[in-house]
Amino acid sequence: MAKALEGVRILDFTHVQSGPTCTQLLGWFGADVLKVERPGVGDATRGQLRDIPDVDSLYFTMLNHNKRSLTLNSKNEKGKEVLESLIKACDVLVENFAPGALDRMGFPWARIQELNPRMIYASVKGFGPGPYEDCKVYENVAQCTGGSASTTGFDDGPPTVTGAQIGDSGTGLHLALGIVTALFQRERSGRGQRVLTAMQDSVLNLCRVKLRDQQRLAHGPLTEYPQYPNGTFGDAVPRSGNASGGGQPGWILKCKGWESDPNAYIYFITQAAVWPAICEVIGRQEWIEDPEYATPVARLPKLEYIFATIEEWTKTKDKVEAMDILNPLNIPCGPILSMKEVAAEPSLRATGTVVEVDHPTRGKYLSVGNPIKMSDSPSEVTRSPLLGEHTEEILKGVLGMSDEEIAEARSAGAI
Numbered sequence: 001m002a003k004a005l006e007g008v009r010i011l012d013f014t015h016v017q018s019g020p021t022c023t024q025l026l027g028w029f030g031a032d033v034l035k036v037e038r039p040g041v042g043d044a045t046r047g048q049l050r051d052i053p054d055v056d057s058l059y060f061t062m063l064n065h066n067k068r069s070l071t072l073n074s075k076n077e078k079g080k081e082v083l084e085s086l087i088k089a090c091d092v093l094v095e096n097f098a099p100g101a102l103d104r105m106g107f108p109w110a111r112i113q114e115l116n117p118r119m120i121y122a123s124v125k126g127f128g129p130g131p132y133e134d135c136k137v138y139e140n141v142a143q144c145t146g147g148s149a150s151t152t153g154f155d156d157g158p159p160t161v162t163g164a165q166i167g168d169s170g171t172g173l174h175l176a177l178g179i180v181t182a183l184f185q186r187e188r189s190g191r192g193q194r195v196l197t198a199m200q201d202s203v204l205n206l207c208r209v210k211l212r213d214q215q216r217l218a219h220g221p222l223t224e225y226p227q228y229p230n231g232t233f234g235d236a237v238p239r240s241g242n243a244s245g246g247g248q249p250g251w252i253l254k255c256k257g258w259e260s261d262p263n264a265y266i267y268f269i270t271q272a273a274v275w276p277a278i279c280e281v282i283g284r285q286e287w288i289e290d291p292e293y294a295t296p297v298a299r300l301p302k303l304e305y306i307f308a309t310i311e312e313w314t315k316t317k318d319k320v321e322a323m324d325i326l327n328p329l330n331i332p333c334g335p336i337l338s339m340k341e342v343a344a345e346p347s348l349r350a351t352g353t354v355v356e357v358d359h360p361t362r363g364k365y366l367s368v369g370n371p372i373k374m375s376d377s378p379s380e381v382t383r384s385p386l387l388g389e390h391t392e393e394i395l396k397g398v399l400g401m402s403d404e405e406i407a408e409a410r411s412a413g414a415i
């Protein structure tokens with residue numbers, strides 16, 4: 001079966017996490033992703049956080065599936081010639097270098113358009129135009145400047161970053177959408193275009209409910225936040241602890257075994273529609289009719305007490321047992337799964353969301369497969385390439401270079 005992006009060729013100049021997540025997604029959808037790396041060096045993550053000496057790290061292998069690797073020195077004269085040919089032969093160029101790096105190599109947008117007017121030139125940068133546009137940015141800088149950290153954590157603690165890589169992988173996702181949208185528009189216009197995604201903007205987009213709350217704050221306290229009714233609100237959205245962020249209050253509650261197991265917890269949502277079922281299951285039937293508890297508005301100032309009471313019940317069940325009791329009652333809840341549990345979860349293996357991949361120097365390892373499932377575009381996960389593994393294959397197959405031309409490029413230090 002054909003894949004959705006078959007026939008689309010990506011010149012992948014990305015490194016570290018944000019860009020590689022984007023091109024990996026495109027690769028899963030069938031695009032031919034040519035990862036360009038500096039000869040002898042490669043993507044820095046190949047050597048970062050290594051668990052096995054001299055073997056590509058999991059950091060690298062898990063972000064660079066379904067790609068081919070070509071080593072090319074794009075600052076070398078001969079290398080630039082090869083790069084020009086690649087720009088002409090590809091549909092999309094993706095990069096996430098520090099601001100201006102491609103211009104410094106001699107490939108500003110105007111030059112790329114000149115070489116290939118159909119080219120889509122997509123970039124991740126830390127910030128959009130403005131005071132910080134020249135800054136280098138990593139994940140947590142984006143989480144902090146995009147509004148996430150100031151609203152994450154507990155009221156009595158410092159700003160907190162989240163484990164989900166919303167700055168890097170979140171921006172990669174945004175960029176991938178920009179690229180496929182530009183490919184779609186190119187079908188009609190025949191022209192490529194510039195696609196730019198700033199990490200700060202992507203994080204803010206993912207935090208839009210907090211900007212919602214910032215404006216609500218002008219009209220009174222945020223009643224679903226743990227600061228209400230006894231705490232204080234300043235002039236900016238505070239940290240919301242484990243509050244749900246939506247209209248249905250929620251909190252993380254202890255389950256049986258919490259004293260020794262750091263993940264023996266469940267997320268519990270007191271959705272209004274199932275309030276009677278919640279009261280029944282925790283043995284507080286009197287709350288169903290009691291006007292002090294019967295309506296969502298009446299419950300808001302007592303959420304802390306209500307969740308503490310529900311917790312007395314959840315503490316008597318383990319998290320999966322609690323889920324098994326609550327789910328049939330339509331009470332929205334979710335056990336806190338550790339990475340160990342997620343890795344072993346059979347249903348995630350069955351859908352290919354967690355996959356085992358074999359690698360020539362590393363052996364078998366687990367990875368996250370394509371989380372986007374499509375009925376007409378199968379997605380298989382292939383291992384990440386070794387540094388320069390496909391250099392000759394790409395130069396011959398994509399650019400039609402002869403053995404002599406390749407030898408010449410090699411002796412010039414271009415590949």
Ligand SMILES: CC(C)(COP(=O)(O)OP(=O)(O)OC[C@H]1O[C@@H](n2cnc3c(N)ncnc32)[C@H](O)[C@@H]1OP(=O)(O)O)[C@@H](O)C(=O)NCCC(=O)NCCS
Nearest residue numbers: 016017018037038072073074075096097098101126136137
């Ligand atoms: C991530 C980041 C901070 C890393 O910075 P860095 O390690 O210093 O790497 P840079 O992007 O500055 O690239 C280093 C140099 O390598 C050069 N280089 C990269 N690939 C090359 C190649 N194949 N051949 C020749 N030179 C190459 C670049 O041109 C750049 O040179 P310059 O400084 O002379 O312009 C930076 O790339 C960045 O801010 N990127 C944008 C935001 C982003 O994506 N951040 C998230 C990363 S997960």
